Amino acid sequence: MKTYTFQPRGVCSREMQVDLDDQGVIQALRVMGGCSGNLQGIAALVKGMSAQEAIRRLKGIQCGPKNTSCPDQLALGLEQFLGRD
Numbered sequence: 001m002k003t004y005t006f007q008p009r010g011v012c013s014r015e016m017q018v019d020l021d022d023q024g025v026i027q028a029l030r031v032m033g034g035c036s037g038n039l040q041g042i043a044a045l046v047k048g049m050s051a052q053e054a055i056r057r058l059k060g061i062q063c064g065p066k067n068t069s070c071p072d073q074l075a076l077g078l079e080q081f082l083g084r085d
Contacts, residue, residue, distance in 0.1 A: 001019055001020065001021050001022070001027060002019070002020055002081075003017055003018070003019050004017070004018045004020065004077065004081045005017045006077045006080070008070065008073035008074075008077070009068070009073065010066055010067070010068045010073070011034065011063065011066070011068060011069060011070050011073055012033055012034040012035065012070070013031045013032065013033040013034030013039065013070050013073070014032050014033035014034075015031070015032040015033070016029065016030070016031050016032075016070075016073070016074060016077060017029070017030040017031075018051075018074070018077065018078065018081070020051055020081065023050075024050055024051045024052065024082065025048060025049065025050050025051070026046045026047055026048065026049055026050075026051055026054060027047065027048075028043070028047060029042065029043040029046055029047070029074070030043070031043065031070065034070050035070075038070070039070060042070070042071060042074070046058075046074075051078045051081070051082055052082070054074065054075065054078060055075045055078050055079055055082075057075075058071035058072060058074055058075040059072060059075035059076070059079075060072060060075075061075075
């Protein structure tokens with residue numbers, strides 16, 4: 001299992017930590033800052049989901065007038081991590 005940590009941009013959350021197993025399945029998501037209840041909900045929903053599926057579902061989601069959101073930032077972070085391996 002690998003843990004990836006990154007700082008999202010343009011959103012309220014300050015840091016995201018994602019645990020991916022060897023098959024690219026999300027085992028845990030921890031988010032510091034942001035809307036606690038919503039982010040706990042997202043973490044519960046993506047647990048056990050493949051990173052590729054999470055990217056497909058979350059990429060492009062916007063938060064109000066912003067061009068991004070915490071789910072979008074998670075998708076972008078996952079894309080970056082998968083590109084490294």
